[in-house]
Amino acid sequence: MEAPEKDKKSLNFIENIIEEDIKNGKNDSRVHTRFPPEPNGYLHIGHAKSICLNFGLAEKYNGKCNLRFDDTNPTKEEMEYVDSIKADVQWLGFQWNEEPFFASDYFEQLYEWAVLLIKKGKAYVDDQSQELISQQRGTPTRPGTMSPHRNRSVEENLELFEAMKRGDFPNGAKVLRAKIDMASPNMHMRDPVMYRILNAEHHRTGNKWKIYPMYDYAHGQSDYLEGITHSLCTLEFEVHRPLYDWFLDQLIDSSYRPRQIEFARLNLSYTVMSKRKLLDLVKQNIVNGWDDPRMPTIAGLRRRGYTPASIRAFADRIGVAKRDNTIDVGLLEFSVREDLNKIAPRVMAVLDPVKLVISNYPENQTEEITLINNPEDPEAGSRNIPFSGELFIERDDFMIDPPKKFFRLAPDKEVRLKGAYVIRCERYELDEKGEVKTIFCSYDHDTKSGSGSKQVKVKGTLHWVEAKTAVDAEVRLYDRLFNDEDPAGHKDKDFMAFLNPDSLQIKSNCKLEPMLANVSAGDKFQFQRIGYFCVDKDSMPGSLIYNRTVPLKDIWARMNS
RNA sequence: UGUCCGAUGGUGUAAUGGUAGCACUACAGAUUUUGGUUCUGUUAGUCAAGGUUCGAAUCCUUGUCGGACAACCA
Numbered sequence: 329m330e331a332p333e334k335d336k337k338s339l340n341f342i343e344n345i346i347e348e349d350i351k352n353g354k355n356d357s358r359v360h361t362r363f364p365p366e367p368n369g370y371l372h373i374g375h376a377k378s379i380c381l382n383f384g385l386a387e388k389y390n391g392k393c394n395l396r397f398d399d400t401n402p403t404k405e406e407m408e409y410v411d412s413i414k415a416d417v418q419w420l421g422f423q424w425n426e427e428p429f430f431a432s433d434y435f436e437q438l439y440e441w442a443v444l445l446i447k448k449g450k451a452y453v454d455d456q457s458q459e460l461i462s463q464q465r466g467t468p469t470r471p472g473t474m475s476p477h478r479n480r481s482v483e484e485n486l487e488l489f490e491a492m493k494r495g496d497f498p499n500g501a502k503v504l505r506a507k508i509d510m511a512s513p514n515m516h517m518r519d520p521v522m523y524r525i526l527n528a529e530h531h532r533t534g535n536k537w538k539i540y541p542m543y544d545y546a547h548g549q550s551d552y553l554e555g556i557t558h559s560l561c562t563l564e565f566e567v568h569r570p571l572y573d574w575f576l577d578q579l580i581d582s583s584y585r586p587r588q589i590e591f592a593r594l595n596l597s598y599t600v601m602s603k604r605k606l607l608d609l610v611k612q613n614i615v616n617g618w619d620d621p622r623m624p625t626i627a628g629l630r631r632r633g634y635t636p637a638s639i640r641a642f643a644d645r646i647g648v649a650k651r652d653n654t655i656d657v658g659l660l661e662f663s664v665r666e667d668l669n670k671i672a673p674r675v676m677a678v679l680d681p682v683k684l685v686i687s688n689y690p691e692n693q694t695e696e697i698t699l700i701n702n703p704e705d706p707e708a709g710s711r712n713i714p715f716s717g718e719l720f721i722e723r724d725d726f727m728i729d730p731p732k733k734f735f736r737l738a739p740d741k742e743v744r745l746k747g748a749y750v751i752r753c754e755r756y757e758l759d760e761k762g763e764v765k766t767i768f769c770s771y772d773h774d775t776k777s778g779s780g781s782k783q784v785k786v787k788g789t790l791h792w793v794e795a796k797t798a799v800d801a802e803v804r805l806y807d808r809l810f811n812d813e814d815p816a817g818h819k820d821k822d823f824m825a826f827l828n829p830d831s832l833q834i835k836s837n838c839k840l841e842p843m844l845a846n847v848s849a850g851d852k853f854q855f856q857r858i859g860y861f862c863v864d865k866d867s868m869p870g871s872l873i874y875n876r877t878v879p880l881k882d883i884w885a886r887m888n889s
Numbered sequence: 890u891g892u893c894c895g896a897u898g899g900u901g902u903a904a905u906g907g908u909a910g911c912a913c914u915a916c917a918g919a920u921u922u923u924g925g926u927u928c929u930g931u932u933a934g935u936c937a938a939g940g941u942u943c944g945a946a947u948c949c950u951u952g953u954c955g956g957a958c959a960a961c962c963a
Binding site (some may be wrong): 337338339340343364365366368387398400401402406438458461465466467469470471472490498500501512513514515516518520521523524525526540542543544547563564566567568569570590592597645646647648649650651652653654656659660662663665669674703704711733735736744745746747748750777778786787788789790791822854856857858859862879880882883885886887 | 890891892893894895896897900901902903904905910911912913914921922923924925926928945955956958959960961962963
């Protein structure tokens with residue numbers, strides 16, 4: 329009789345608001361969100377949070393989500409960014425409502441509304457310099473003073489605004505301001521600028537306009553025109569909300585209202601997120617472009633080997649709230665391991681090879697070894713790889729004088745070669761520099777994997793590749809870009825002071841199993857016992873390049889650090 | 890010395906006046922032909938002080954700490 333709610337996931341504060349609004353029939357119980365990037369740079373993981381939030385909410389409540397480019401500043405915006413943003417949103421797995429929208433589509437309507445505000449005595453043209461206006465605005469603790477032009481007649485304002493639009497004045501000569509309250513404790517209400525003169529070519533409207541609306545004037549009205557119900561933005565816009573509402577109240581006579589709701593932006597440890605700092609990294613060639621695999625950009629994560637599903641899962645896990653937060657980058661890494669564990673084929677690759685010779689294996693003999701492609705996915709099947717008496721193994725997997733917990737190869741010790749035989753180390757040779765050059769082992773033919781003919785317990789299993797058929801590759805080992813948890817959080821030091829000198833380590837002499845030669849960019853694998861890797865976009869047949877997405881969890885490495 | 894916002898284990902996030910839960914991390918154990926995966930367990934939290942109440946993380950007051958706001962950027 330008591331029907332206990334299935335342990336449904338608890339709601340975040342935005343979902344609470346939405347469900348309340350739906351219950352109350354607000355805006356006809358519609359849910360319509362929007363993701364409103366300015367096309368002036370590449371999207372990063374913080375944007376991904378917002379994308380997942382906005383599109384996710386629309387999906388959850390059977391609503392819609394618009395992609396809207398906030399292109400009100402022609403001096404900063406470019407078509408190139410429009411395209412990359414669209415690609416990133418789609419790559420994440422979301423589809424926007426109808427076609428992408430642009431704030432610039434509303435320039436005409438916005439202009440008419442501005443004229444209306446002038447006619448209502450709620451806006452005026454100011455001739456003062458930027459400096460003067462700024463001075464008159466006061467400070468957060470001191471009220472501002474009124475502009476001498478504040479009480480111009482409606483007719484004069486109309487004329488002047490029209491002249492601004494016509495292009496009669498140079499950049500910066502005049503602005504249109506909302507007439508609100510110069511003494512407001514909220515700086516944004518002290519007669520904010522609505523329009524400025526900009527003689528610049530707009531990426532969509534070309535040279536048609538000489539005046540461009542400011543964010544505060546454009547955003548709420550754009551939301552209104554698109555029928556947005558819940559307009560989500562980050563915390564720094566909280567103080568803008570009274571202005572958002574003020575414009576709508578002056579202009580709109582309807583019960584429908586979009587509502588601005590602010591949430592805390594994402595901060596990730598060991599990286600920086602501001603567009604300016606990311607741009608610095610690119611400009612100073614600290615990284616190789618916006619899609620460098622060390623960048624927290626969506627393009628960078630993609631090239632690094634992150635999957636859309638892993639980023640969506642991450643966004644889901646971090647939640648959304650209003651308090652400042654810093655997410656441990658380890659959570660992002662967990663999310664990608666979790667996804668790749670399920671889908672990435674297991675392969676054998678030796679990053680730092682050392683020759684291993686099996687002395688009692690018949691000379692010139694080769695056999696096929698069958699390996700399971702993915703123990704987590706029965707559908708993934710199996711494959712054959714060659715095995716012979718000459719192999720490469722990982723240099724780290726052999727120690728001349730090992731500590732007690734070392735489960736790998738050492739003189740007189742036994743290990744299993746993954747999928748093949750148990751071998752015993754008989755001896756080894758050093759080169760001139762004293763480095764191990766060749767390891768000589770014997771194998772026990774009756775221990776072949778799957779044969780069941782002999783049960784031998786060994787502590788360790790090593791990955792390997794057959795020497796003659798191995799393919800060469802370059803492998804790029806990426807690590808976090810900064811050594812400091814919060815590189816941008818130091819007052820006394822620039823974030824560049826915390827760069828990790830080892831954020832990229834190139835291994836140029838890697839040996840891979842044969843099938844890894846025949847791949848295409850973006851293909852993802854687990855290099856057994858090492859980590860997850862993907863084929864870089866610059867990889868070519870004959871000169872293969874693999875990127876490390878993330879290492880496997882490594883208890884042995886942790887024990888030794 | 891203004892206005893607004895926030896404060897729950899190491900990091901995030903729930904609990905909507907009624908058993909402080911979940912995820913990640915850390916640690917311990919089991920399984921394992923990847924020192925991976927999986928499974929089990931453990932440590933660990935309501936900023937402080939008052940008040941309201943049978944009962945407060947939740948409501949009220951005061952304080953403390955953190956953040957945002959003074960672009961013709963978004």
